[in-house]
Amino acid sequence: MKLRVNQLSTAPPYADLPSDLSGYAVTLDLSHSDAAHEATLGALISEIRARGASRVVITGTPRELQGTHIHAA
Secondary structure, eight states: EEEEEEOOOSTTOTSSSSSSTOOOOOEEEOTTTEEEEEEEEHHHHHHHHHTTTTEEESSSSSSTTTOOOOOOO
């Protein structure tokens, strides 16, 4: 399931998200979002996981998101 962040409610209660995401790999497309959307991303990811998503993939941004860490294998 691919979701564009600028097309979603990015504040609780996240009315645009399906209530049951069990087993879905959810891709968040940030290519059309702004800094305000990205600032709320942590809470949105937490909500997606709470609704059962098995994985959250973030695309559309060339920069490292604040609070993320990339470790080389």
